[in-house]
Amino acid sequence: MPPDQAAGLRRRRSGVSPRCLHVFFDSADCTPRLLEALHRHGLRTLLLDIQGRVFADSPARSLFDWRQQLARGQLQTLPMPHGEGWHAPGARADATGLADLVQGYDVLVFDEAQDASAARMPGAARAAIVEVATANASPQRAYALLKTLFHLQEEIDIALLGEPATCDRVRDACAQFLDVRFAQAIFNAAHEDDAFAALAVRMADEETGRAPVNKTGSI
Numbered sequence: 001m002p003p004d005q006a007a008g009l010r011r012r013r014s015g016v017s018p019r020c021l022h023v024f025f026d027s028a029d030c031t032p033r034l035l036e037a038l039h040r041h042g043l044r045t046l047l048l049d050i051q052g053r054v055f056a057d058s059p060a061r062s063l064f065d066w067r068q069q070l071a072r073g074q075l076q077t078l079p080m081p082h083g084e085g086w087h088a089p090g091a092r093a094d095a096t097g098l099a100d101l102v103q104g105y106d107v108l109v110f111d112e113a114q115d116a117s118a119a120r121m122p123g124a125a126r127a128a129i130v131e132v133a134t135a136n137a138s139p140q141r142a143y144a145l146l147k148t149l150f151h152l153q154e155e156i157d158i159a160l161l162g163e164p165a166t167c168d169r170v171r172d173a174c175a176q177f178l179d180v181r182f183a184q185a186i187f188n189a190a191h192e193d194d195a196f197a198a199l200a201v202r203m204a205d206e207e208t209g210r211a212p213v214n215k216t217g218s219i
Helices: 004-014 030-040 068-073 139-152 164-177 180-185 193-205
Strands: 020-022 044-048 078-080 081-085 107-111 126-132 157-162
Touching: 020 030, 020 193, 030 044, 030 081, 030 193, 107 126, 126 139, 126 164, 126 193, 139 157, 139 164, 157 164, 164 180
Parallel strands: 020 107, 020 126, 044 081, 044 107, 126 157
Antiparallel strands: 078 081
C-alpha cells in the first residue's frame, strides 16, 4: 500500500477531520486535473460544488438540496472519474452537520468563488490554491483574495497556479504591501514541471501551513 494511502487510513481510523482544500479557479477546467493528481497520490477526495457550476447540468442531482441532505444526515454524492462530488451551491465548510458526514474522505475540495470567505471547518486543517490568469483583472483579484486570507490570521497553506511570471508578481505584491514572511510561505506551483502533482503532494500534507502573522497590510 502506498505510504500516503496508509496515512489516510490511519487518519480516518483516528477520527481526524479531512483536510479542507479551498480552490479559487477562474474556471472549472483545473478541477478535474487536481482531483486526478490527488487520486494518484492515494487520497479519497470529495469535490464540493459550492458555485454550482460543476454539476449544473447533471441529471443525477438529488431531489433534496444540500441543506435538506445535511438535515437528513446523508449526503447524495455523485461519482466522478477520480473521486466523488457533491452539488451544494452556496454551502460553507462550517455548515452545521457537514463535518460529521465527511469523515470517510482524506481531502475535501471546495470549488470556491473568487470573493468567498473560505469558512473553516471545525478541527480541520486548511489549504488554498489561487489561480492567477494573465487576462483581465485576475492578478488583482488574486492579490485581493490573498490579502483576505492574510487578514484571517489563521494557519493556512497557500499555493498559486498559473503563468510563472504573473504568479511571481502577485507574490512580490504580497511581500511589499502585506508581509514578507507571508509571501515567502506562498508556494508557486507554476514553477513545477507538473504543477498538479506538486500541488497534490503539498496540499495533502497536514504538516504544512503557516503560523499567524501579526501584521497588517494595505495597497
